[in-house]
Amino acid sequence: MANNLPDEIVSEILSPALKVSDDAFSDTSGSKSSPFASYSESSSAFLLVSKAWLRVATPLLYHVVVLRSKAQASALDTALRTNPELGRFIKKLRVEGCYGPSMLKIIKCAPNVTDLFIHLSIWSSDNVAGLVRGLPLMNPTRLILSDELYRNRNKNSEVLLETVTQCIRQWTNLTVCDYPCNNDSLTSALKEARNLKTAIVSATRTWDLTQHLRLIVQNTSLKSIRLKDTGMSYYTPAVLYKQVIASAPGLSRLLEIPEDHAPISPGPPPSNPEPSSKSLQFSTTSVPEDVWKRILSFAVVLVPDAPGSRIRTKPRLGIVLVSKMFARLALPYFQEALIFRSPFEFDDFSARLDTMPSLRSQVRTLYLATGGAINLRPILPKTSLVNIIGTIPFNMTYKSFSDVGKHSGSSIVRLEGLAIAKGSALQKPSILSLFPNLRSLSLSIKAVFDVNSASIPAGTLPSLEELSFTAVDGTFLTVLTQLDLPRLRITKFEVQNTNIALFLGKHGSKLCTLSVSWMTVDSVNVFNLCPAMVDLTVHCGPSVPKGTRFTSSAYHTCLESISFKVNDYMRGPERKWGPFLKALSVVTFPALRGISLPCIRWPTTEHDIEKSSWVQAAEALLDRGVKLTNRNGGTWRRRLKR
Known part of the structure; x- marks a missing residue:
């Protein structure tokens, strides 16, 4: 045709x-x-x-x-x-x-x-x-x-x-x-x-x-x-x-x-148009409430569907002012996910649980937008929480963490943004067995664990899919190596720890996504330990890893992308990263399709293109079918050559 x-x-x-x-x-x-x-x-x-x-x-x-x-x-x-x-x-x-x-x-x-x-x-x-x-x-x-x-x-x-x-x-x-x-x-x-x-x-x-x-x-x-x-x-x-x-x-x-x-000349004030029957003929009374509930759920619900997705922490309260029907239909969605920005707001909520018993079954998610000074223990027996998320690091003791497990562990799916302080005594790891449905765990945990105590069941945390640490004590990683974690697919370490190699030796074969610091890549061959890895993120800060460490003893047939996280304002990025890209060999990564380096600024003139080491590296990678991208996702495309 x-x-x-x-x-x-x-x-x-x-x-x-x-x-x-x-x-x-x-x-x-x-x-x-x-x-x-x-x-x-x-x-x-x-x-x-x-x-x-x-x-x-x-x-x-x-x-x-x-x-x-x-x-x-x-x-x-x-x-x-x-x-x-x-x-x-x-x-x-x-x-x-x-x-x-x-x-x-x-x-x-x-x-x-x-x-x-x-x-x-x-x-x-x-x-x-x-x-x-x-x-x-x-x-x-x-x-x-x-x-x-x-x-x-x-x-x-x-x-x-x-x-x-x-x-x-x-x-x-x-x-x-x-x-x-x-x-x-x-x-x-x-x-x-x-x-x-x-x-x-x-x-x-x-x-x-x-x-x-x-x-x-x-x-x-x-x-x-x-x-x-x-x-x-x-x-x-x-x-x-x-x-x-x-x-x-x-x-x-x-x-x-x-x-x-142009100069504004005074004129007659604009007149308001007369209301017409045509402009008033539309009405929402014929729309079923079930349809409005579905619409309002997308507008006001704060909880994202997927773990790790972006959280909207500002509820759209203006919706409840539209009409009494909107207020009645939207209120349960607002009560499903609550945000606390101060201890006073949390204390008021705790008191309302006693005066409004119906609220207990509706609350599913707590967003904690305060660093601490909130005692969760009084509300835990009264609610069936599914998610506890700190939008900023929420400081708590290991005792408070244990209370969450004892009262809400069976229903908890996401624990994120929690910072567990180091206690004076060795902690027992058995508390982890109280979270059978936990899918996403994101912690800064400095507590030291007694790894010589009675062993924790290998079937602990059977549903865990995503594990993330902004800080972690090596003993906690040792505890995790005693577990099977059959569903674990995503692991993120933003800091270096000597026990990461031990952890990857146990669970690396299951991981599809790995995020580690540049020091880990320099000291541990993550490619050999994680043969199923598809995406690798390396946190570099102001440093540059060794290009020679990005290799595998055998062909790594799963790795598709490598992303580097660097400081936003790095001085002389082309001078620092040029030798790395020159030494980088992707021969052992046949499935690799993209490398992301945010500090790249592609040249825009013929004069600058001829001298750019970014361009030289990008074209060498293109010969291997690998695209080099910058912060905005801009990928170098070959130019005509004389």
Whole structure:
């Protein structure tokens, strides 16, 4: 059926995917933040779907051409020489550098260009000959100039600037010019432009803006002046427009002022529309309460479905104010999960359990948003708690932890965010047998256990799936090695402990997800101990692990991703991590598909790409089918090479 579609229909389908917005094409924020410095798949991939798509999409693809490297310019030059008809499709040309002799050939093959973008800040090593010789052959309708304000000019950039100013004076079709307002020669050229109708001026350099505008306004053909980037000025937009108008008599006639900055004239107050029967015809009385219950459950329930998922700790209390029905239906959901931010709130809740017996069976989850000073013991016999979660580390003694097990252990599913202090005596591990349904356990536990006491049953914690420690005493890990933990799949150690190797020796074969510190990776071969591991997270902080430790004695056929957690503000990350990535070998990880390193900042210009060790590492990994990603999930994509 798709093959029978007319070309016009196929063109309408592909246009949104291939269209380049004019805002992106005319963006002059600078080469460091070019809107086209992306790492997504090229839109040219649509042309490879079928011959019909190739035929229809080719004119759409060539309508707007963006050149960001010498390799792209060379490839376009080759394409235009092979098929000269393609050049006639080019209407907009954005050139973000100078790309050698290819530019002259491209310009000669593209006679229908109406919109031209040129970046004036270029490197001294750039070859401007092709562009300089080609510009006089053009006659665009709109010219957009981009420049970096605080960058010194070199010989090549001066030659390019001089050529542009000469062309502005000569181009007879030029009616719109968007320029940075930072160069006297450009301003003088615009004053002499023959048919210039609209000047779009950047307001970032406020101190000499009016001086340039006084020259531009002398162009008799000029019909309007538009200011952009007014939000980046030293003045508020309203003050800026007022100063500009006062600087030259003719500016008030030409300057376009947005409506939000124009003077507000008093007018009659807006009248309220008369209520109509049409606006009042909708009613919710016909909606069954069971439907509303389902809707409200999604709106107000705080407990996430999966352990470890994000917790919303701010209940939407405004819902109960909508109507009495909403208040009645939503109240049980609010009572199901309670948040305590102070001991006073908890004491009030404890008292309400005596005055409102029906509340006892409704409360399922406690969120403890306070560091401690709350005694859970009085409410434990009165409730059937399922989850106890500290949104910040909740300090408690091992005695309090034992009380939770004795009174609520059989119903508890999640214990997270608890910080158990170190006691004066050795603790008995038998309390763990009171949690048969516990699925997620997240602790900072400094209590020391008596590992020589009567052994704990191996079937203890039969439902445990996720285990996480922000701090842990080695004796507790020794206790866990005495258990079977048949359902354990996720384990997280944010700190180093010498007994982690013992723990992984016992349970590593079951783990699918492992999170450890870089010191653990350097001292223990986690890949040999965890043959079923799919995801590995390494907490590095300011340190860098040894690349040679990321290997396995045999092929690890399960590992798919490695993530590194580093400090947000690391100094010189490329210098520190470059040697690690260079030494990293992924030969023994045939299933590995991604490595995440948050400190990566992908280069966006051809000059920076050539020197970047990030790029070198990413392309070496791509040869092995592994993608290197940064904090935002941005993955490096290969560029054209000469």
